[in-house]
Amino acid sequence: MFDAIELKKQFPIFSNHPDLIYLDNAATMQKPLCVLDAERFYYENHNANVHRGAHRLATAATDAYEGARHVVAQFINAPSHEEIIFTRGTTEAINLVANSWGNSLNTGDEIILSTLEHHANIVPWQMLAERRGVIIKIIKLDEHGAVDLAHFSSLLSNKTKLVAISHVSNAIGSIQPIQLICEAAHHAGAKVLVDGAQAVAHLNIDVQELGADFYAFSGHKVYGPTGIGALWVESNTLNSMSPWQGGGEMIAAVSFSGSTYAAAPYRFEAGTPAIAQAVGLSAALTWISALDRAALLNHEQQLRQQLEEGLIQMTGISIHGQSPDKAALTSMTFAGAHPYDVAQFLDHKGIAVRVGHHCAQPLLQSLGVSGTLRASFAAYNTSSDVDAFLVALHETLEILG
Template structure:
């Protein structure tokens, strides 16, 4: 069992007050809070080894380079990538998805097909729409059922020799549904298609094993897993990263430049043009260490208990409906109350110190499917407590009374 109070002491912001009330932070799906060890590591980098990497022979540059590359290896081991050069540092999930979509512009032709799902965040829809417009390929969409689960029979029917890439999220940011990505990957590979997994909402809750999954690409953000903002990872199989052209041109990603011709650097530097977020990359490794020290089995047990309690307590409220009721869920509850706009609930409970997300969560197709303007989303992390959930439920009841 986790010592939750000891863990909460690692996070300075959790002792803050908002509008005179103790902070109850249930917007972890948007970004997680940061432990003191991560905050300190950012300061330590700038205080002790701040220098540009891979380019200097002086001591500070070597120290910074070593720390950056050690972090890459930590992340390689964390996701079980075969090689460290399959791990690319990015600014986040959105950047990683766009990098792959941009690369596929050199592969797709008119008549080819790209498959996404109805559960996607806008960042895993828009880049593929742009790609299809550019190449003449066609975008196909896996539908969902009333529980918010993908209809796999429809996915099977969409697959054909025209399918070149399938891209789905591991866990839905809006509903918390955990998708059967191993099934999706296996089926896509059977027709020769590549697969990209958006892991932004998964990595705070579990350790993805990219070799076991056999995905071709896996993208995620650091800030959702206790790391700094502006950090992320794109994993890509070596053979795929060698096929794709560079996403950006500049320093670091080149081997040789003349005005007649430029040759590109080897992986991973081919995709890492310019000075990166050095501190962020190093400290992402610190965050990964922190989570592994807690243990993902422990994290999952705590979050399963939070989800079960929140679901039970919220359903006690008359007129409340939960969206995303599939069997496999992460610690997210997305709900509405009959006749009340989600924004109004969110605004009132904020006055009581409770942070939730309201709106369409950058997943408008999901909201359109359910014919709603948005939801109230409470997303939990391992540092949250049962008592905080009870506080939220009472606050929602109060808001309902005020707005009815």
């Protein structure tokens, strides 16, 4: 049994807001005390800039920052910590790939995306397409909101250079069969970038088993701080990539006749990095690794099932995304009420949910809706959260309908 009630006590936000029912976890997760403590401890005991100083604090700060890189590598089973680049988050990680590796693409080369991508995994490729004449192709979804693998295969050709796809859809929860996608893409000679923003907190990530070339995620979506994330790049690909931002920390030598660059991953981390946030991320990953991940996944799935069973009992509710392989979130619309109005009512009852296009406008257009209300789960949610949501939703729809 997964004891969410006990675990919830580790999250100060719930002591400060005892009535809060937080179901906006896909947007950002709450932080356990150990993450907050780790950042505070770092600032109080080790604060210095990394990689440069000859004093003991600089050494301690560098050790803490580089230690975090090892923890990230271990968490996603990367072969080496030197394949981990710290970024501000998933968005910056994808932009890094588009602006570095992407420059090796030429007119007529093709990139495949899917209909359910977050804007972070669409817009950087559109910008690249404009710069380099690259063509973007889009995989359709089947009627359940899962990626249509037959259509994907039909798009692959020797012109395909990259498949960029989310592991888990933030808007409708579909989990993509990344292993199959990587095998097919590699067979066609293409690389695969996986947007893992919604996956890392829920699924066990093993980048070697998945077989991807790039894997990106954000710290704040896995119980860690904002402003930090990571990009894993397979080493051969990584070593072929040029830096995308210039400055301190990323160079080997600088003169006015030209500069040379540091080895990876450092040549991708220009300027002072988010040191305390990396320490916080390390604490978050260590924290979640100590949980029974299978039991956690099961717990979150049970909450989703409880929610969806409750929604089915009510009239006028459409659930968007019914992929057989689905993460712990539910997106819905209402026959007689606008999702924004429903969310406002729920907020008055202390229930936090997300409404809107979830930064996935093309997906919502394909579903024929302008916005949905999304409830998404994390380790600290309980079955009574779901009960409270269902009761509050019922009352809200009575008033609005």
